[in-house]
Amino acid sequence: xxxLARRNxxxxxxxxxxxxxxxxFSVVLIVVELGLFVGFTVxxxxxxxxxxxxxxxxxxxxxxxxxxxxxxxxxxxxxxxxPGVASAEKYIVRFAQWKAPDGAEESVQVVGFNxxxxxxxxxxxxxxxxxxxxxxxxVMLDELYKKKLGVTRIGEVFEINGRRARVVGFTxxxxxxxxxxxxxxxFKNAQDYTRLNADQTYFVLVRAVPGTNWKALARDLxxxxxxxxxxxxxxxxxxxxxxxxxxTGAGIAVLIAALLxxxxxxxxxxxxxxATTMDHMREFGTxxxxxxxxxxxxxxxxxxxxxxxxxxxxxxxxxxLFIVRAxxxxxxxxxxxxxxxxxxxxxxxxxxxxxxxxxxxxVTHLDPAMVFKG
Amino acid sequence: xHGAISVRGVSKTxxxxxxxxxxxxxxxxxxxxxxxxxxxxxxGSGKTTLLSIMGCILRASSGSVQVAGIDVTRLSERExxxxxxxxxxxxxxxxxxxPTLSAGENVELALxxxxxxxxxxxxxxxxxxxxxxxxxxxxxxxxxxSGGQKQRVAVARALAGSPDIILADEPTAxxxxxxxxxxxxTMHDLAHKHGRAVVVVTHxxxxxxxxxxxxxxxxxxxxxxxxLEIPKIPAELxxxxxxxxxxxxxxx
Numbered sequence: 342x343x344x345l346a347r348r349n350x351x352x353x354x355x356x357x358x359x360x361x362x363x364x365x366f367s368v369v370l371i372v373v374e375l376g377l378f379v380g381f382t383v384x385x386x387x388x389x390x391x392x393x394x395x396x397x398x399x400x401x402x403x404x405x406x407x408x409x410x411x412x413x414x415x416x417x418x419x420x421x422x423x424p425g426v427a428s429a430e431k432y433i434v435r436f437a438q439w440k441a442p443d444g445a446e447e448s449v450q451v452v453g454f455n456x457x458x459x460x461x462x463x464x465x466x467x468x469x470x471x472x473x474x475x476x477x478x479x480v481m482l483d484e485l486y487k488k489k490l491g492v493t494r495i496g497e498v499f500e501i502n503g504r505r506a507r508v509v510g511f512t513x514x515x516x517x518x519x520x521x522x523x524x525x526x527x528f529k530n531a532q533d534y535t536r537l538n539a540d541q542t543y544f545v546l547v548r549a550v551p552g553t554n555w556k557a558l559a560r561d562l563x564x565x566x567x568x569x570x571x572x573x574x575x576x577x578x579x580x581x582x583x584x585x586x587x588x589t590g591a592g593i594a595v596l597i598a599a600l601l602x603x604x605x606x607x608x609x610x611x612x613x614x615x616a617t618t619m620d621h622m623r624e625f626g627t628x629x630x631x632x633x634x635x636x637x638x639x640x641x642x643x644x645x646x647x648x649x650x651x652x653x654x655x656x657x658x659x660x661x662l663f664i665v666r667a668x669x670x671x672x673x674x675x676x677x678x679x680x681x682x683x684x685x686x687x688x689x690x691x692x693x694x695x696x697x698x699x700x701x702x703x704v705t706h707l708d709p710a711m712v713f714k715g
Numbered sequence: 716x717h718g719a720i721s722v723r724g725v726s727k728t729x730x731x732x733x734x735x736x737x738x739x740x741x742x743x744x745x746x747x748x749x750x751x752x753x754x755x756x757x758x759g760s761g762k763t764t765l766l767s768i769m770g771c772i773l774r775a776s777s778g779s780v781q782v783a784g785i786d787v788t789r790l791s792e793r794e795x796x797x798x799x800x801x802x803x804x805x806x807x808x809x810x811x812x813x814p815t816l817s818a819g820e821n822v823e824l825a826l827x828x829x830x831x832x833x834x835x836x837x838x839x840x841x842x843x844x845x846x847x848x849x850x851x852x853x854x855x856x857x858x859x860x861s862g863g864q865k866q867r868v869a870v871a872r873a874l875a876g877s878p879d880i881i882l883a884d885e886p887t888a889x890x891x892x893x894x895x896x897x898x899x900x901t902m903h904d905l906a907h908k909h910g911r912a913v914v915v916v917t918h919x920x921x922x923x924x925x926x927x928x929x930x931x932x933x934x935x936x937x938x939x940x941x942x943l944e945i946p947k948i949p950a951e952l953x954x955x956x957x958x959x960x961x962x963x964x965x966x967x
Contacts, residue, residue, distance in 0.1 A: 343824045348815035627811040632800030713763050
C-alpha cells in the first residue's frame with residue numbers, strides 16, 4: 342500500500358505539530374499523574390513491603406500501619422510458641438516529635454526494629470551502618486529529609502519527644518507518604534521515644550518455617566493469640582495502600598488528573614485528525630468512487646492515528662524520563678515501571694484511534710458522487 | 716456476448732425539500748467495448764447523473780442497469796464498490812490525484828485497491844504510466860505536473876487492473892486545446908486499440924472528433940438526433956477509427 346496515511350499526516354507540518362503537542366501533553370500528564378499514583382502507593386506501604394516477613398500480627402481492626410495500637414509483649418511469646426513460626430520480632434511504627442537544637446520541631450515516624458536481626462529495618466543505607474543502631478540513642482533517617490529535620494551530618498544530636506537522638510547514618514529514597522519522615526532506631530529506643538510501656542509492642546513480625554502454609558499458620562495464630570489480627574504482608578500492604586489512596590481520596594484526585602490528561606489528549610487528537618480528514622475528504626471520495634471499501638479508508642485514518650500515537654508517545658517518553666529522574670530528589674517520587682510505560686503506550690494508541698472514530702464516522706457517510714461535483 | 720453497459724428505462728429522482736426533481740427520465744443507452752461515447756448536453760441536463768449511475772456510484776430510482784453483464788440494480792450497497800473496482804476506471808474533471816503521492820504512487824494506490832501486491836505493483840504502475848507516455852514522471856508529484864500530465868496520470872490510474880469500462884467526466888475541461896486533444900487521443904486509443912468501452916461527459920465541442928457516438932441529453936432524456944453535431948473527421952488524427960457518426964456508430 343502506498344504511504345498515503347504517512348504522507349497525508351506529514352504533509353501539513355503545522356497540523357502535525359499541533360497533533361503531536363496534544364499527544365505529548367496528554368501522555369506526559371498521564372505519566373506524571375499515574376507515576377505519582379504508583380509512587381504514592383509504593384511509598385504508603387514501603388515499610389511493610391520491605392519488612393521481608395510473612396505475617397504481621399496487629400491489634401484487632403488495625404486499618405493501616407500508622408494506626409496500630411499497642412498490645413502486650415506476652416503475645417510475642419504466644420506467637421513464638423506456635424508451630425510453624427520460625428521467628429517473631431517486636432516492631433514499632435509511631436508518630437513522634439523531632440526537635441532540632443535551634444528549637445525547630447517536626448513530626449517524624451519512629452520505626453523501632455531489632456537491629457540484631459535487621460527484620461523491618463532500613464534499606465538503601467548510603468552512610469553509616471545498621472549495626473550502629475545497636476547503640477543507645479542512635480537513629481538513622483533518609484537523606485531526602487536532612488533539610489527538613491535540620492540534619493547536616495552523622496553524629497549530630499537531636500531530640501525525639503524530649504529524648505536524645507544521635508544520627509548514625511542515612512538511607513536513600515525511603516519516603517513517607519505523609520511527608521512525615523521515617524526515623525529508624527532500635528526497638529528499645531523506639532519504646533522510649535514513643536513512651537510505650539516496656540512490656541508492649543505495636544506489631545509482631547513473623548517469619549514462617551519454610552514450606553509452611555502461611556494461611557493455615559495465620560488461622561492458628563488468630564486462634565491462639567486473642568484480640569489480634571494476623572495478616573500476610575501483602576494483605577497489610579494492600580490495606581494500608583487502599584486507606585491512603587482511596588479512603589483519604591488522595592489517590593482518586595491523582596487518578597482524576599490522569600483521566601483529565603486522557604480526555605484532553607482525545608479531544609486534541611480528535612480535533613486535529615478530524616481536520617486532517619476534512620482536508621482530504623475529496624481524496625477519500627475519490628477512493629470510494631474507485632471502489633475502495635470503507636475499511637480501506639478506515640485503515641488510512643487509523644494508520645494516521647497510529648503513527649501520531651507512536652511519534653507522540655516517543656517524544657512524551659523522553660520528556661517523562663527527565664521528569665521522573667528529576668523527581669527522584671524530591672519529596673514525591675514519580676515512578677515509571679516498564680509495565681506502566683507499556684500500558685501507557687497502548688493507552689496512547691487507544692486514545693488516538695478512538696479520536697479517529699469521529700473522522701471514520703464522517704467518511705462512512707461520504708457520498709462518492711461528490712467527486713463529480715467540479 | 717453482453718455489452719459493456721446497458722441502461723434500460725432508467726429514471727433518477729432527487730428529493731429537494733418537499734418537492735421532487737427528476738434528473739433522468741426513462742433513459743435507454745447501450746455502450747459497447749471498443750467505442751467512445753460522448754455524453755453531451757447543457758448543464759443540469761442529467762449527463763453526470765447518468766455517468767454516476769453507469770459507474771455504480773448512484774442508484775437509479777427505477778429501470779435497470781447492466782455493467783459487464785451484471786444487473787447492478789439488484790446488488791446491495793456493499794456490493795457496488797466491488798463492481799466499480801473490477802470493471803470501471805474513472806477519470807475526473809479535476810484529476811483527483813492524491814497530492815501527497817507521486818505519479819507512480821497514485822497508480823500504485825489504484826493497483827493496491829485492486830488487490831495487486833508485492834514487487835509487481837511498481838512494474839505495473841510504470842507500464843501504465845508508459846502507456847500514457849509518462850513513465851519518466853514516476854517519482855514526480857502532481858504539483859510539479861502540468862494539467863495534461865495530471866490528466867494522463869489519472870488515465871493511467873483509471874487503467875489499473877484493466878477495467879472493461881472507462882468513465883470520464885469532463886476530462887478536457889481544465890486543459891488547453893492541445894493537451895485536451897492528447898488526452899482524448901489516449902481515450903480514443905483505449906477504445907480502439909485496447910477494446911475498452913469509453914464514456915465521456917463533455918461540453919467541449921473540440922473533442923467531438925474522438926467520439927464514435929454522441930448522445931445528447933436534455934431535461935433528463937436522450938434527445939433526438941439532429942445531425943448538426945456530426946463533426947468533421949480529421950481521419951489522420953484518429954488511428955484505427957473508421958469515422959464518427961451521430962447516434963449510430965459506423966461499422967455497427
